[in-house]
Amino acid sequence: MKAYDPKKFDKYLPCGTIVMLNKGIKTMMIMGYQRVVDGKTYDYVAVPFPEGLLDLDSMSLFNHEDIGIITFLGCISKRYALFDDFLKKKSDKYEFVDPEITKIFEEKK
Numbered sequence: 001m002k003a004y005d006p007k008k009f010d011k012y013l014p015c016g017t018i019v020m021l022n023k024g025i026k027t028m029m030i031m032g033y034q035r036v037v038d039g040k041t042y043d044y045v046a047v048p049f050p051e052g053l054l055d056l057d058s059m060s061l062f063n064h065e066d067i068g069i070i071t072f073l074g075c076i077s078k079r080y081a082l083f084d085d086f087l088k089k090k091s092d093k094y095e096f097v098d099p100e101i102t103k104i105f106e107e108k109k
Contacts, residue, residue, distance in 0.1 A: 004070035011043050011064035012087050016074030018049050019067045021060075027071060028060055033087055035061055 006019070013019070017030045029052070032045035042061035047053045074080075 002071075004073060006064065006067040006070055009070070010088075012084055013044075013064075013067075013070065014074035014076055014080045014084075016072075017070060018072035019046070020069050020071060021062060021066050022068040024068060028062075030074065031059075037061060 006013075012033055013030055015030055015032070018027050019030065020027050027049045028046035029049040030044050030046050031053075033043065035042050035045045043063045044061070046060050046062065047058055048060075051058070053059065
């Protein structure tokens with residue numbers, strides 16, 4: 001199993017990335033971003049891997065600096081790059097509909 005150093009990656013890692021937290025005993029799969037709880041914003045929302053979302057209590061919140069190692073890197077695509085840029089800039093210009101994908105489906109009609 002190849003492991004990656006999280007310090008070599010800017011936040012935010014793509015959904016589907018599998019990480020082991022510092023002092024962790026269980027791998028976690030990233031499934032979301034920027035969750036605010038009690039006024040504190042966390043970088044990531046994750047679920048245990050390989051079990052996934054068992055119930056709402058199985059979700060964990062953590063920050064990029066809490067990641068010890070990355071054991072699997074999720075899909076990095078053009079779409080992810082756009083969303084990553086949106087998260088970093090906190091811009092309101094992110095389009096949740098990809099015009100290229102929409103065009104493909106339009107052509108099939």
